[in-house]
Amino acid sequence: QQQVKQSPQSLIVQKGGISIINCAYENTAFDYFPWYQQFPGKGPALLIAIRPDVSEKKEGRFTISFNKSAKQFSLHIMDSQPGDSATYFCAATSYGKLTFGQGTILTVHP
Amino acid sequence: EPEVTQTPSHQVTQMGQEVILRCVPISNHLYFYWYRQILGQKVEFLVSFYNNEISEKSEIFDDQFSVERPDGSNFTLKIRSTKLEDSAMYFCASRERGGVETQYFGPGTRLLVL
Numbered sequence: 755q756q757q758v759k760q761s762p763q764s765l766i767v768q769k770g771g772i773s774i775i776n777c778a779y780e781n782t783a784f785d786y787f788p789w790y791q792q793f794p795g796k797g798p799a800l801l802i803a804i805r806p807d808v809s810e811k812k813e814g815r816f817t818i819s820f821n822k823s824a825k826q827f828s829l830h831i832m833d834s835q836p837g838d839s840a841t842y843f844c845a846a847t848s849y850g851k852l853t854f855g856q857g858t859i860l861t862v863h864p
Numbered sequence: 865e866p867e868v869t870q871t872p873s874h875q876v877t878q879m880g881q882e883v884i885l886r887c888v889p890i891s892n893h894l895y896f897y898w899y900r901q902i903l904g905q906k907v908e909f910l911v912s913f914y915n916n917e918i919s920e921k922s923e924i925f926d927d928q929f930s931v932e933r934p935d936g937s938n939f940t941l942k943i944r945s946t947k948l949e950d951s952a953m954y955f956c957a958s959r960e961r962g963g964v965e966t967q968y969f970g971p972g973t974r975l976l977v978l
Contacts, residue, residue, distance in 0.1 A: 786965040797868075797955050797969035798907060843907060847965060850895055851920055852957075854907040 758846050760855025767862050773831040775858045777844035780825065784846035784853075789818065789829050792841045792857075801842070802829070834862045866890040868970035870956050876976045877946055885941045885973045887956030895959040896939045897967060898931065900924070900952040907955065913939065946977045 760777045767773045777787075786805055790798035804811045804818040804827065811818045817830040831838055839862050844855040869888045877883050889896050898910040911921045913931055930942045939958075943950055953974050957967040 788966070790969075795971075797971045799969065800966055803966065845907075849920070850897075850912055850959060850965075850967075851909050852897075852899070852907075852967060853909065856906045 758844060758853050758855040760844050760858060762858060763856065764859040765861070767834045767860065769834065769836060769862055769864050771834050771862075773834045773838070773860055773862070774828060775842055775844065775860070776826065776828045777855050778824075778826045779846050779853075781846070781848065781853075782825070783848040786847045787818070787820065787827050788845050788847070788852075789816075790843045790845060790854075792843065798843060831860075834860075836862045836864050838862050868956055868958055868968050870954075870970040870973050872973060873971065874974045874976075876978065879948055879977055880945050883943050883946055883975060885943075885954050885956075885975070887939045887941070887970055888937050889939055889956065889958030890960075890968060891937070893958035893960050893968075895919075895961070895967075896931075896933070897957040897959070898941045899955045899957060899969075901955065901972075902952045910941070910954075943975075946975075948977050951975055951977045 758779045788803035789801045791801045792798045802813050802816045806822050815832045820827045842858045845852045871886045896913040899907050901907045909922050911925045912919045928944045932940050953972045955972045956970045959967045
């Protein structure tokens, strides 16, 4: 019940395309849903986050869509750039502890 | 911009040896965490620490692990007798206060147990 399931495992997108990564959770106690971006050899860095009372949040090229009834949320990266190539983790938290998804390796080809 | 720092960046140790991983959280943060990431796998929660005591720990955080905040700035993770399966990247994270959920991660310590 504590799991967060993430897909796809890897994603290849052309420059300028849209990258979409999906996550699903089961624990309804989760109350904060961040996305982290991780480059090789670095720690996860917060990209964008949403609370379950909001259905969408947009920051620049990054948008989270949240479907509370389906217990799903997704990250959309518009106009994907080669610099966006990284591993993306969705996560969920209740009482501070982060539960991470498996990660998606995004490759954006120039 | 304030950041979480960790030392060392890499540590190689022999099985059965003790290691101490060090973290300096962001200065006004009150909640501290350790996570680990085995190569190619997801980031896993180990322990959370608040008000000088453990607030939650995972099944991974057994008696071989301990955490300490020895002074006002450092936060350490000790592994008493390392096992091969402890080889992983260990991340420290900190959070400002209750009601602010964002956790900021350090760059990690890569631990290799031989």
